Amino acid sequence: MIFLQLFYTFFLIGLFGFGGGYGMLSLIQNETVHVHGWLSTAEFTNIVAISQMTPGPVGINSATYCGYTAVNNAGYGMMMSTLGSATATFALVLPSFIMMIVIARMFMKYMNTPTVQHIFLGLRPGVVGLLAAATLMLLDKENFSSWAENPWQFSISVALFVATFVGTYWLHINPIRMIGYAAFAGLVLLY
Template identity: 40%
Template sequence: MVVIMIYLQLFITFLQIGMFSFGGGYAVMPMIQRYIVEQRGWITFHQLADITSISQMTPGPIAINAATFVGVKVAGPLGGVVATIGSITPSFILLILLAYFFFRNSNLYYIQDILKGLRPAIVSLILIAAISLGGSAIFLETDFTIPWLQNLNYPAIVSALIALFLLIKYKVDSVIVIFSGALIGIIYHAITII
């Protein structure tokens, strides 16, 4: 019975996230943080940051990848399947309804007005996710009693600035930046354990 309850919790939690994850990508991260990290305690904030990084290196939307990772961590492979199904169910149903509606009514000018209204809210969600994830990347500890200059992760800051420069100035493909970051992380880890 306990096993069934955890699967049900996974499904319902990711169903809720899927229902309100307008904007996709990083816009869903504050919801994942609130439901998965803060309310359920299934993963830590640093694990969420790691999942986000890994999700960038794997195909598919971040919310679905996060659902799969969290589901596997909480309840094994079947938990990953259940969480993923919960995550995609709302958009699957909504897309079927929208596709039907769209092909029946080609004059959807008011849908554009709705989307224009959603954009500012989605931008703010993405900014919140960027600030939260950025904080976990640039600070060594979340214990802010340590003087902040001693608490900064300088290699991560330099790496982020270089990546940002390459993305903006030279339009380097994001996949190359992601894999380069992973390679730099491996090299940095190898150097620090020697």
């Protein structure tokens, strides 16, 4: 049954998805698009965009929308799709909830020991790798087109990507404003 698969899949993602929501995106995409085939790459990309625009953590928002879309694509009705979104969200959050209760008790006792400090230092490169993987997975043909197929769309997509990166990283423009600017530029230039 799809609900058990959703729970198991998102529980594992919640268990092994270090680095927050953006770190989980590559795991969510792999499981929902490639392993189970619940979503297409285009649907996943739309889900990520919507998850970034709606309030709340992007990983949890993505799980909610992925659960809904997966059950809906399986042919269940809207009520069951809502249950799918609740299942995926609960399963994603549950491991963190359990681990935080356990870790909080342990951390308060051992937080100043060298072993704990070294563990946290060791996790940093893994988190950076997961964030890089999420970025690279979104840099595909469906999001940027290709120079051979549509040079205009490819050029505009790359220019918007670079402008958004420069705007948020070096010019310190609010990311929400940059999303709005990029959306407006995409509408004007690509349609």
